[in-house]
Amino acid sequence: MNTSEFKFQTSDKKVENLSVTWQTPSNIALVKYWGKSEPQIPKNASISFTLNNCHTITSIQFNRTSESSEADFELFFEGKKKDDFKPKIAKFFKRIQEYCPYILQYKMIISSKNSFPHSSGIASSASGMSAIAMCLMSLERELNSTLSDAFVNKKASFLARLGSGSASRSIEGPLVVWGNHPEIKESSDLFGIKFPYEIHPIFENYQDTILLVDKGEKQVSSTVGHNLMHDHPYAENRFIQANENLEKLSVILQNGNIKAFINLVESEALTLHAMMLTSNPYFILMKPNTLEIINKIWKYREKNNSNICFTLDAGANVHVLYPHSEKTEIELFIKNNLAGFCQKNQYICDSVGFGAKPL
Ligand code: PMV
DSSP, rough: OGGGGSSSOOOSSSSSEEEEEEEEEEEEEEEOOOOOOOEESSOOEEEEEEEEEEEEEEEEEEEEOSSSSSEEEEETTTTTTTTGGHHHHHHHHHHHTOOOGGGGEEEEEEEESSOOTTSOOOOOOOHHHHHHHHHHHHHHHHOOTOOHHHHHHHHHHHHHHHHHHGGGGGBSSEEEEEEEEEEEEEOOOOSSSOOOOOOGGGGGEEEEEEEEEOOOSSSSSSSHHHTTTTOTTTHHHHHHHHHHHHHHHHHHHHHHOHHHHHHHHHHHHHHHHHHTSSSSSSSOOOHHHHHHHHHHHHHHHHHHTTOOOOEESSSSSSEEEOOGGGGGHHHIIIIIIIISSSSGOOEEEBBBBOOOOOO
């Protein structure tokens, strides 16, 4: 695997101080990534919708100091010093040091906040890691003015991936593929790429209402979950199936066959959780209300010939997906019939977005 293009070479400028701010989105996978090998190489290709409203805003103040052997940084989350997040970020900096050696020459003050409520059960690692990656690339660009936009996005995704796999899909939008797949040109295990084919208009401005079923800390982290795929009896078939599903979904996204989309996306969500149920040790992240909601969605869809469907992340929350053309009636259904299954009736209305933005 050739990672040499991501190694920082030369700077044409000295930068003493720089302050940058990026807003980067969360994403929701349609074909799921579950299972990886070192260093953050996915066992199968995945694809996600980039979200619009669920995002992280991160500022980094870089101040040049004498070079140290490890990254020197302070971390603030929602205005408060957050030392318990530091080990994860320190590990990330260690991992990317060979590609961004300049980070050792700066003191970094990182300040971050999320648009979604704290501990809402929405994974913040994708938007969090991609935001830091974009901030680092802003510094890199100051140091080397010859970098193209395309390279900046590619390397940001490459770096974000080393922090959290799914973060590689949180730089661009509206649909991003991560993982090498023979049918998706230019796809790579090292970084995410924009879905390279024309998308049918039915998937434009697609809606995702996130039902906050359980806002507690997950009992099993995704790191542990990925690891349990190593000795998993169904893992090899799952990886084959996921790649086949991505190939099918690629066709569906182009031809607009929404019934096939619904079938594939829901099957992917349940398969992800089936992998958890059949791991050893086994675990369940869905809650009773997750199942109540799924059943209500199925009944509503049948009764109204609707195109509503769901997907799940590694948690109990339900992402309700639907075309923009059905927004009015489905939002009413969610408000009247699904909100009651959410903690404190809370849900977040989101839709497909276009990726990272400088602020
Ligand atoms: O990026 P990680 O290591 O948190 O893994 C995320 C895995 C899922 O969210 C369950 C699926 C995916 O493809 O995003």
